[in-house]
Amino acid sequence: MAGTVVAGTVVDGAVTDRPLGGTPAHLGVRSGPWLLTGHDGRLIVYAQTDDAVLRWTESRPGGPDWLGPDVLPVKGVTQLTVAQGANRYAHLIGRRVRGTGDAHPAVDLVYAIQYQAGRPLSEWRSVGNPHAKRERTAQLGTPTAAVDTSGALHILAPTAEGHLAVRREGAGGRWEPWRDLKVASVLDTPAAVATSTGQLHLLAPTGTGALTWCQPRPGAEPERGQDLGVVPLPGSATGVETSPGRVTYYLTDLVGGGVVAVRPGAWPVPVGGNPGDGRHTALATTIDGHPCTVLAHRDTGGRVVLGVCGAEDEHNGVWWTDAGTGCAGDPVLGRDGHGRVVLLAVTEDRGLVLARQLDGPGLTLGDWRPL
Numbered sequence: 001m002a003g004t005v006v007a008g009t010v011v012d013g014a015v016t017d018r019p020l021g022g023t024p025a026h027l028g029v030r031s032g033p034w035l036l037t038g039h040d041g042r043l044i045v046y047a048q049t050d051d052a053v054l055r056w057t058e059s060r061p062g063g064p065d066w067l068g069p070d071v072l073p074v075k076g077v078t079q080l081t082v083a084q085g086a087n088r089y090a091h092l093i094g095r096r097v098r099g100t101g102d103a104h105p106a107v108d109l110v111y112a113i114q115y116q117a118g119r120p121l122s123e124w125r126s127v128g129n130p131h132a133k134r135e136r137t138a139q140l141g142t143p144t145a146a147v148d149t150s151g152a153l154h155i156l157a158p159t160a161e162g163h164l165a166v167r168r169e170g171a172g173g174r175w176e177p178w179r180d181l182k183v184a185s186v187l188d189t190p191a192a193v194a195t196s197t198g199q200l201h202l203l204a205p206t207g208t209g210a211l212t213w214c215q216p217r218p219g220a221e222p223e224r225g226q227d228l229g230v231v232p233l234p235g236s237a238t239g240v241e242t243s244p245g246r247v248t249y250y251l252t253d254l255v256g257g258g259v260v261a262v263r264p265g266a267w268p269v270p271v272g273g274n275p276g277d278g279r280h281t282a283l284a285t286t287i288d289g290h291p292c293t294v295l296a297h298r299d300t301g302g303r304v305v306l307g308v309c310g311a312e313d314e315h316n317g318v319w320w321t322d323a324g325t326g327c328a329g330d331p332v333l334g335r336d337g338h339g340r341v342v343l344l345a346v347t348e349d350r351g352l353v354l355a356r357q358l359d360g361p362g363l364t365l366g367d368w369r370p371l
Contacts (some may be wrong), residue, residue, distance in 0.1 A: 041337025061337025
């Protein structure tokens with residue numbers, strides 16, 4: 001069962017489910033999951049539980065068997081995000097809270113790196129907090145991150161003032177100072193996409209619309225772009241590169257309640273769906289020789305719903321279907337080492353299940369299997 005380990009031995013710095021003895025202990029998923037493809041083509045899944053990150057790794061590219069979960073301890077991290085670049089390194093970034101019994105707990109952001117599938121994490125290091133005063137540090141929002149084509153990690157988080165703070169890991173692993181993207185009333189962690197052309201794209205929701213930024217060239221400071229003519233439900237937006245250097249955002253329209261596709265410089269396109277209050281996931285892939293976008297979300301009934309459309313062709317409709325399982329968190333899309341679409345979900349009992357694309361025309365998923 002996903003989320004179940006046996007207290008056991010330590011292998012490569014991580015507690016593993018290959019036991020020396022002991023009793024089972026249920027470690028239910030609290031946030032996540034995140035689905036990545038390692039340098040050797042094996043899928044890697046991360047999920048957060050209390051004071052630890054759980055990690056599963058495919059035993060071979062394409063599955064279906066899995067190793068894990070490995071338990072990677074990290075104390076005090078209340079929110080986690082995971083980002084990956086072209087070099088396949090996995091960057092784990094968390095919001096850490098210390099001194100919870102104090103009037104003003106100390107909050108900072110920490111990160112660790114996994115360089116190869118199944119290997120240990122680096123040690124956790126602090127990247128600080130853009131707020132200088134301790135009483136303000138606790139008001140830092142949930143972080144997100146993106147890795148650009150140079151391998152530089154960008155960490156972003158909403159600040160107490162409703163701004164966005166950005167910190168970039170520069171050349172040689174040195175961290176640049178925090179930058180303040182001075183806007184008002186950002187309500188949520190932005191959607192961040194690093195494109196194949198080397199630029200970072202951002203979307204952040206406000207109470208009246210959606211703000212965007214884009215680097216004019218790789219390595220430059222993000223500049224404000226055109227505000228988008230839709231009000232996103234906070235926590236719903238995601239972005240995906242749908243053609244070279246061009247990002248499409250998918251979000252829940254706070255006014256209409258349906259899914260909307262929007263690109264900077266274009267009108268929002270309603271694409272249907274019946275989304276709940278979670279985040280959408282999107283994947284650019286090729287189906288039957290055609291570039292397509294695959295979408296997934298949890299609907300208002302708690303079911304995983306899958307959608308497919310031609311890349312940047314939402315005007316001609318998105319085909320939606322029930323993916324065949326309930327979901328307690330946000331589903332996640334990815335591709336395995338053979339290029340097949342995979343869909344990962346958290347079950348109602350906080351385990352993890354995965355469905356994989358079957359051979360044949362179109363997009364058909366096989367049975368759901370527990371990790």
